[in-house]
Amino acid sequence: MRKEWEGFVPGSWTEQIDVEEFIRLNYHPYDGDDSFLAGATERTKECYQRVQELLVAERKAGGTLKVDASRIMRINAFEPGYIVPGKDIIVGLQTDEPLKRGICPFGGIKMVREEVAEYGEKLPEEIDRMFDYVTTHNDGVFKAYSKEMKQVRHLGFITGLPDAYGRGRIIGDYRRAALYGIDHLIAEKEKDHEMIASRHVMNEENIRTAEEVTNEIIALKEIKKMAASYGYDISGPAKDVKEAIQWTYFAYLAGIKEENGAAMSIGRTSTFIDIYAERDLANGVYTEEQIQEFVDDYILKLRVARHLRTNEYNELFGGDPMWITEGIGGVGMDGRHKVTKNSYRVLQTLYNLGPAPEPNLTVLWSEKLPEPFKKFCAQVSIDTDSIQYENDDKMRPTYGEDYSIACCVSAIQMGQQMQFFGARCNLAKILLLGLNGGIDERTGEHVGPQMESVGDGPIDYEDAWNRFNIYLEWLCELYVNIMNIIHFMHDKYDFERSQMAFLNSEVKRLMAFGVAGFSVAADSLSAIKYAKVYPIRDENGVIVDFRTEGEFPKYGNDDDRVDEIAVRISERTIEELRKHPTYRNAVHTLSVLTITSNVMYGKKTGNTPDGRRAGTPFAPGANPMHERDSHGAVASLNSVSKIDWDTCQDGVSNTFSITPEALGKDRESRKETLVGLLTGYFNRGAHHLNVNVLNRSLLEDAYENPEKYPNLTVRVSGYAVRFNALSKNHQKEVIARTFHQGV
């Protein structure tokens, strides 16, 4: 056994790459409370202070501090950079300065040109000219798109597709760098390559994979070089906790240096790192305070990561998110929970470094998590509004004990799977299109199958449901085909070599489809079924509004009459998607998640039968529509919990805001109540909950006086943002959401 592994329980992980087994054999579940935690050191405070200053400057500069368009972002494009030179203990930045953003043109040169122009920079001529000869992912996609594909895209039936920028959602198992060292990973990749390239049939898949593996090997060599520029030799395994963090971070850093994927999670590193921490504590190598300091510095590095985005992109995904998602806790297949001291340390950074949206700390909730940890998480939610919860008991049976979360709510098996990200289609618009028989309600354009418009009403439910299904069927076929094109081209022109280098050479793939306007579609169909809905037409006979007479049940009140419609919509969507074959045999999955695109989707959707006005934002994710959940928090949570994760294995997102007063009269009871709410919700099989504990008046004040709240962090939809980083439109939508006030 290698000397760096002394003290670890050996297993097959020493012979073949198996981080999951290494963790299982070596981690120590921690049942205690938070009393062992250390505060911030003077050094940490100094570096944090520097970051605070930079964040203020970034905000003042309109959201982007500095852009460097002089070179293309590659692993070694920039010289080393530091937050406070001489003071960083975990080192490495994307560029040579914190918060400085570079360009990643291989996803799409068009978007880079827009970005650069928006920030008043100029693309060097040689880079600009280079793309006369180099095809980007974006170029490839548009060469293949049909007219109809472009049409559903511009009308807003499918929006946010990763066809002009990096797709993201890939999580390398960056822990492999720490456990095995880069040289071992290269050796394994070389073996894989030889095996694949020597197959009897060199079909497209084998040729493509062989080329990809070679690119991964090149990336691994580049990563070693990058580490060396910071003074580290990472060819061998990490020998202590500091190195384990540093090696893991270098591996992650390479990915965000050369890719600007929409969401680039870090994975599930805290319990892995704890194994090294425990060994060092036992051997007296490092103290608790030192280990906390390493963790603080690691997290601080993740907090200054940035991608260059366009204004148009920000309108879709507001708040400048990176989705550096870290999964914390969960339970192993042997029934032991995976909470370690390091799970606490990572959450403690929200005290040592203040509340922050990144990394996107995600507690993998199980009823088996130790009670003190549940309470600590609740406390962190109440104090910082910075963390989210996902149901490990639901995901573990499918994804095993070592999965992590891509972006907001999408589980992926570490090291063995990757995801093809697919944005979302607009369910509310599909219903309107069905009622109009194939005419877009906003533009009057004909799209999809053509049929008679629905009669003058009251609209018959069966008729409306059939129409919805006809157009859903049509759009889902198109949707799968669009995704196949996008990911074919992304693999071809913008392959994420530095992330894929930390995955198995032959990964399993998930194709993640999504829906928006979920509650609007459900409530609209409920209105048609339980009230009387009459269409109102414009002079061309296009239905542009509705007159709704009578009451109807609304999603979010634990009323099965409408909740069953919502459930049925989710089932029908995945059924339709599954009918169509996917690129590289990816497994179809579905999410009910909008990020902040619920605002944009709403903008592109006309008046709906539920009474929602044209242009009004949808509710985010699987949330009930704003203020329609009027029977209290439990009824609202119960409605969402009916959306079965087994139908929507890419996640069912619920963002929940509650006032501190509603949770209880004092701090202790508030913690207990929040634990009770999470317990009840997840025991009902629900998947995800973003928790905000705050008053609407606070957000209203922050809307008016942003300078008073530089660090105000809120959970929006599977991720958190600094409230100030949201556009005014997004801020208004967040303020308009239901705040459960209790009684």
Next chain:
Amino acid sequence: MKGRIHSIETFGAVDGPGIRTVFFMQGCPARCLYCHNPDSWDINRGEDIEIDEIVHWAVRGMPYYGSKGGVTFSGGEPLMQGEFLVEAMKALHETGINCAIDTSGTYLDCHSEEAIANCDLVLLDIKHPDPERFKIITAREQDTLFEIIDLINGYDKHVWIRNVVVPDINDTEADIEALNAFIRRIKHVDKVELLGYHTMAVDKYGKLGITYRLKGVPPMGGEKLNKLRELVCLPADAVSQVTIDKK
């Protein structure tokens, strides 16, 4: 059997222990100056509700109750519908759900005893220990409060005392001392909650066309309320694991 209900709150964390489903029953004989549900006074308003519906909503909350939570009947004055309450509580007990009654002590009839006997906890709002002040606040006589306390003691029921503190009405140290003395007559007081008067209901009065008699009285909170909370003492035989709510 049907009851009259004002509203249902599926998430109550401040009306008894744990997370609770709260049924706000319609109808109240009192006209408390600071009442924040004036729309619950008239028994003819509200909606009909069946026992089955009560059970239906309460069962939906069960995953959230944990060991402490359950159902609270509040109001209005729930004892005005004592017969319905008894049937509802029996049905809820069959499903293993515990029940609290949140009463103002201003109403009593032939069903009240059975209702008290069947509940698991009483939230008792002591409007004021002094009979004159009691009448000023509630427009009712204090006699019913004593009879209810007798019933509570007779059935050895545990009680959470609640008292809304209003500026210039009951916000002196002497008021709290009087409250301390008053609650000694209750056998099992587990908790005493001083609730600060708030003005959030003012708009409701406007909509209902009822004069709001505490116009201009500022909300109660902050340091002063915390100081008063320090003065609260539980009667000597109170159960030891429960602490006074001091925020």
